[in-house]
Amino acid sequence: KGPMLSPDQFEKYILPSYRRLIKPARDSGALIHMHSDGDLHQLLDGILSGGVDIINLQDLVNGIDWIKEKVAGKHCIELDIDRQSVTVNGTPKDIDRLIRSEVEALGSKQGGLCMIYGLYPGTPIENAAAVMDAAEINEKFGGKICILAGIDVQHTMAFGDEQEVKDELHRLTSAFDRPEGGLMLTFGNGNTPDWRYDNLKTLLEESFAL
Numbered sequence: 001k002g003p004m005l006s007p008d009q010f011e012k013y014i015l016p017s018y019r020r021l022i023k024p025a026r027d028s029g030a031l032i033h034m035h036s037d038g039d040l041h042q043l044l045d046g047i048l049s050g051g052v053d054i055i056n057l058q059d060l061v062n063g064i065d066w067i068k069e070k071v072a073g074k075h076c077i078e079l080d081i082d083r084q085s086v087t088v089n090g091t092p093k094d095i096d097r098l099i100r101s102e103v104e105a106l107g108s109k110q111g112g113l114c115m116i117y118g119l120y121p122g123t124p125i126e127n128a129a130a131v132m133d134a135a136e137i138n139e140k141f142g143g144k145i146c147i148l149a150g151i152d153v154q155h156t157m158a159f160g161d162e163q164e165v166k167d168e169l170h171r172l173t174s175a176f177d178r179p180e181g182g183l184m185l186t187f188g189n190g191n192t193p194d195w196r197y198d199n200l201k202t203l204l205e206e207s208f209a210l
Contacts, residue, residue: 007042018050026051033078037061038111044070054078058086059102070110076112078148081131083118092130099131114148114184146182149175151203153187158194162202169206 003010022032033054034047040057048055048071055071056078071077079102081087086098099115107113117131149172151157156168169185177183185207191200 002039002041003043007046010043010046015046015050018047027166031076035078037080041066046127048075054114056080058082059098064102064105071111072106072113073108073110073131074148074205076114077106078114078116079106081115081117083123087131088119088123089118090127092126095127095130112146112182114146115153116148147176148184148186153195153201154193157199158192158196159202160199161194161197165199165202166206169210173210 005014013085025032026031031053032051033056034052036043036047037058038058040047040062044055044057050195052075054076057067057071058080059182067077081102082098086094088096102115103113119128120133151172152160152168156164160168172185173183
């Protein structure tokens with residue numbers, strides 16, 4: 001449990017590089033997002049001091065009470081919903097309780113809250129549906145959290161055409177965009193070499209036009 005290097009080692013060897021890389025982006029007005037798996041108890045203060053605005057961290061690994069105390073209302077939280085315990089071995093009601101408790105504990109207009117979920121083999125389909133049901137998410141939480149919605153990177157971006165990319169963007173914005181809370185569009189696990197260039201160009205142009 002804990003990091004692979006000490007806080008002192010992090011501050012000496014890693015943090016200066018983070019600050020050097022982050023500064024030009026911050027100077028240009030960009031918001032800085034950082035993804036980090038694992039237990040951040042010893043390193044979070046250093047990471048945030050490097051200029052990070054949006055911190056991705058795992059919910060049950062770090063503990064909701066600790067995240068609330070350290071981050072909620074101060075920085076934007078991108079909460080990685082449990083994928084090792086409740087969503088794999090629990091029931092849809094367990095998942096509903098988990099997500100509801102996380103939103104109630106961490107949702108704040110000061111800082112903000114996004115939620116993200118990685119679906120892995122072995123997760124019961126009814127549990128995946130309990131996490132991902134767009135109508136339920138919007139009905140319960142749409143005005144309280146910023147929803148991070150992933151573009152279909154495996155099919156539409158690789159094998160679809162420009163119109164299908166536009167349709168995907170409009171489907172996501174119609175389902176999730178709300179005046180309160182907010183919506184962020186993402187590539188999911190990133191762009192891959194099999195994407196069609198015209199699809200990437202359409203994605204960027206259409207996103208900025210929305």
